Amino acid sequence: xxxxxxxxxxxxxxxxxxxxxxxxxxxxxxxxxxxxxxxxxxxxxxxxxxxxxxxxxxxxxxxxxxxxxxxxxxxxxxxxxxxxxxxxxxxxxxxxxxxxxxxxxxxxxxxxxxxxxxxxxxxxxxxxxxxxxxxxxxxxxxxxxxxxxxxxxxxxxxxxxxxxxxxxxxxxxxxxxxxxxxxxxxxxxxxxxxxxxxxxxxxxxxxxxxxxxxxxxxxxxxxxxxxxxxxxxxxxxxxxxxxxxxxxxxxxxxxxxxxxxxxxxxxxxxxxxxxxxxxxxxxxxxxxxxxxxxxxxxxxxxxxxxxxxxxxxxxxxxxxxxx
Amino acid sequence: xxxxxxxxxxxxxxxxxxxxxxxxxxxxxxxxxxxxxxxxxxxxxxxxxxxxxxxxxxxxxxxxxxxxxxxxxxxxxxxxxxxxxxxxxxxxxxxxxxxxxxxxxxxxxxxxxxxxxxxxxxxxxxxxxxxxxxxxxxxxxxxxxxxxxxxxxxxxxxxxxxxxxxxxxxxxxxxxxxxxxxxxxxxxxxxxxxxxxxxxxxxxxxxxxxxxxxxxxxxxxxxxxxxxxxxxxxxxxxxxxxxxxxxxxxxxxxxxxxxxxxxxxxxxxxxxxxxxxxxxxxxxxxxxxxxxxxxxxxxxxxxxxxxxxxxxxxxxxxxxx
Numbered sequence: 094x095x096x097x098x099x100x101x102x103x104x105x106x107x108x109x110x111x112x113x114x115x116x117x118x119x120x121x122x123x124x125x126x127x128x129x130x131x132x133x134x135x136x137x138x139x140x141x142x143x144x145x146x147x148x149x150x151x152x153x154x155x156x157x158x159x160x161x162x163x164x165x166x167x168x169x170x171x172x173x174x175x176x177x178x179x180x181x182x183x184x185x186x187x188x189x190x191x192x193x194x195x196x197x198x199x200x201x202x203x204x205x206x207x208x209x210x211x212x213x214x215x216x217x218x219x220x221x222x223x224x225x226x227x228x229x230x231x232x233x234x235x236x237x238x239x240x241x242x243x244x245x246x247x248x249x250x251x252x253x254x255x256x257x258x259x260x261x262x263x264x265x266x267x268x269x270x271x272x273x274x275x276x277x278x279x280x281x282x283x284x285x286x287x288x289x290x291x292x293x294x295x296x297x298x299x300x301x302x303x304x305x306x307x308x309x310x311x312x313x314x315x316x317x318x319x320x321x322x323x324x325x326x327x328x329x330x331x332x333x334x335x336x337x338x339x340x341x342x343x344x345x346x347x348x349x350x351x352x353x354x355x356x357x358x359x360x361x362x363x364x365x366x367x368x369x370x371x372x373x374x375x376x377x378x379x380x381x382x383x384x385x386x387x388x389x390x391x392x393x394x395x396x397x398x399x400x401x402x403x404x405x406x407x408x409x410x411x412x413x414x415x416x
Numbered sequence: 417x418x419x420x421x422x423x424x425x426x427x428x429x430x431x432x433x434x435x436x437x438x439x440x441x442x443x444x445x446x447x448x449x450x451x452x453x454x455x456x457x458x459x460x461x462x463x464x465x466x467x468x469x470x471x472x473x474x475x476x477x478x479x480x481x482x483x484x485x486x487x488x489x490x491x492x493x494x495x496x497x498x499x500x501x502x503x504x505x506x507x508x509x510x511x512x513x514x515x516x517x518x519x520x521x522x523x524x525x526x527x528x529x530x531x532x533x534x535x536x537x538x539x540x541x542x543x544x545x546x547x548x549x550x551x552x553x554x555x556x557x558x559x560x561x562x563x564x565x566x567x568x569x570x571x572x573x574x575x576x577x578x579x580x581x582x583x584x585x586x587x588x589x590x591x592x593x594x595x596x597x598x599x600x601x602x603x604x605x606x607x608x609x610x611x612x613x614x615x616x617x618x619x620x621x622x623x624x625x626x627x628x629x630x631x632x633x634x635x636x637x638x639x640x641x642x643x644x645x646x647x648x649x650x651x652x653x654x655x656x657x658x659x660x661x662x663x664x665x666x667x668x669x670x671x672x673x674x675x676x677x678x679x680x681x682x683x684x685x686x687x688x689x690x691x692x693x694x695x696x697x698x699x700x701x702x703x704x705x706x707x708x709x710x711x712x713x714x715x716x717x718x719x720x721x722x723x724x725x726x727x728x729x730x731x732x733x734x735x736x737x
Contacts, residue, residue: 136603251692281466282630286674286687293685308603311633311676315685338681352608353678356636356660362615363637365608369573 096168097124098302099148099187099270104162106143109155113374117143119326121162122400125270130296130303132317132334134310134349138370139323141306145272148304149189150179166270185215188268192275194255198247204231204258205243211265230261234291253284257291264295271296272304277312289316310353314338322346325371325381328400332407340416342409344386380411388413417490418592418624419455419478424448424487426473430697446696447473449648450487452723455592455641460618460625462639462656464632464671466693469645471628475596478626479513480504491592509539512585516597518577522569528555528580529565535587554583559613575606579613586617594626599634611638632675636660644668647696647704650723654730664732667705703735711736 106118118140125131133141146152148164150171164171166187171179191197199207205227212223224243231239234257247255256276263271273292277285293316296303307313313320320337322330322345330343341347351364368385371377380398383389392412400410428445431437448470455461463471476482478489480496489496491511499507515521522531532551536542542550552562558579569577578598585593595614599607615638618625629635635642636656643653644667652665663669670688691708703709706716716735723733 136605253692281693282632282676283466283670283674283687283689284693285676286685287690289676289685290687309676310604310678311680314678314681315676315683334681338678349604350678352605354608354611354633354637355677355679356633356656359637359656363608363612365612366605369575369606 098127098167099125100163100165101144101148102163102165104144104147104164105160106140106147106152107158107160109158115373116326116376117157117373118147120399121323121326121328123321123328123331125302125304127269128296128300128302129319130293130305130317132313132320133304133306133323134308134313134320135323136308136370138325138373140326141323142274144323145189145274145304145306148272149183149187150174150176151183151189184211184263184268185266186268187270187272188263188266189272189274190256190259190263190276192278194252194259194279195247197259198255200247202246203243204245204247204250208243208258208262208265211262215266226265227261230265231258233264233295234258234261236261252280253287256280256288260288260291260295264299264301267299268301270302270304272306274306275308276305278307278309285312292316310349322349325373325376327381327410329382329411330407330409331400332404332409336404336407340404342403342407342414343382343411344388344413345382348385417454418457418492419626420452420488420490421454421474421478422452422488422490423450424452424474424477424489425450425485426470426477426482427485443697446648446699448477449696449699451645451648451650453643453650453653455624455626457624458618458622459640460627460638462635462642463626463628463645464630464635464642465645466630466671468647468693468695470648470696471630471645472596474645475513475594475626475628479508479511479594481513509535509588510591512588512590512593514578514581514585514593514595514598516600518574518581518601519569521581522577524569527566527568531569531580532565532583532587535584539588551583551587554587557586557617558583559609573606574602575609578602578610582610582613582617586621590623592624592626594628596628597630598627600629600631607634614638632671633677644671647694647699649696649704649733651705651734652730652732653723654727654732658727658730664726664730664737665734666709666711666736670710703733 102122104118104121108115108117121144135141208227208230209223212218212226227243228239231242236242236257277288305316317334319333321328324345330346348366352366354363366385371381377384379394379396383393398410398412400408403409403414426448428447430445431443465471477484484497529551532554533547536547536550551565555562560579599610627638639656642656642659644651646667651667673688689708702717702719703721706712721733721735723731726732726737
């Protein structure tokens, strides 16, 4: 097998805040192969966004602090690179799109000016060439009449079109990895389907790897090859898609799948997860899911389980994985 | 019937000032356009659709939080929209609302006893010890602890706040509750807790519920009858099983096909509807879905399809069904 394109090893991120030290990400490890789609799911505050931001070194330090770990891209540690070196990778080799396109776009510049900036800054093209590339990029994301759209301001576009503009911008330099952080969460369901279809098409066409972050298991289900599940700052399971949905290993994954309302189960009570997510300023010892876990034993309360292979290549951080 | 809505309509004039009105003409946003439905007693009526389709406006019209342009809303035989002020105040006891954002819908300066106690004194005439006891009972009913009565909203999580919102609605002693996206801001594990609570309360207290959501999975789980809205119009109304197993309107079909479920993990991504979700500003005379519809024919452009019963209890607005 090829060496992975991106390897995150034992990543630990803390935030030093007035209230205390928040452990946002703890010992997270995963790898991304060229061309694959990796989904990362979890609920609010589980550390999925912080993990993805750290890959591009976008965590504000302070208050953030990458307390440990490595992020290897083509074997080189991104965390050890200088700001100058990282700027050659950010937006060019690894690119990112965000949840709310309206807040990520500059309201005072036209869409065309913003996209052509990528070509001028990253690729050093002249204004004229950049404008041609921009139109091509806008047609690539299937916007009708790219020339007209290029002259528009972000507020003149609908939500789905804005997200297409974001994608055009992110893909301008043909990155090897695209990180998409909840790119469809703010969109309506029929528009979401359009954007997911577009992302999948472009990914295949441009042969790039995709990290897709979402709180919605259904969205991840349709798009990804492998899926990682995060809980309270830890990666608790990393499985291929089919196994995750048919034989989830970690009790949290199982609980999450059972908590999703379904029309065909309307006569049953939903299996809600009791309690709420632990306080990240003062996480419990042992497995952080143990206070809410039906299977928790003494060992779970004291020893933090490591993410290990439990079934084939599928990994879980649990002493009692599976059914 | 608990509630009967007839020809309910809300138009907004968004023409702007005189000059733009003269140059560009009248611009009407037809947020809700002559819709009708009825909510049976003790049942949950689900209203589903994408943003801007008019589902929240419908809720606000029914509760008279905004005035209607046209139409009638009969609550137990009386037209709510034409009740005099005093009688409307009395009626609010029977029709209560739960809102989407549990952070914005609770006054941060009020202790929970005040939040839940106000409707108790206002509608039930309870005071002092009696009011406190009843508030404690309500908190217990929604799964909170009575000793939390003296806390402030910021001390609670999103799910807990939504429970407080539910307790406040119940305090009035309503017959009908209108819940506008009550679980949309919650994570799935907490969302399940609140959905279970709503289902339990609805059964035990025999409440009628209008449940508004953009999330098909949630509506499908909770509702008995589902209405699908698009651009100010109802496209389809049917019992929940028929909507999900045998939808007739092309919009409902597209919505279901776009809906990502965990059961669909082996399916590839595809988008059945092209184009953006429109706002119904000066909409054309025909079907609102026509520009995006995969099965449109000539007359869809000019003749508006009426909501007609195509199967038993299953009404659809489409020429081609």
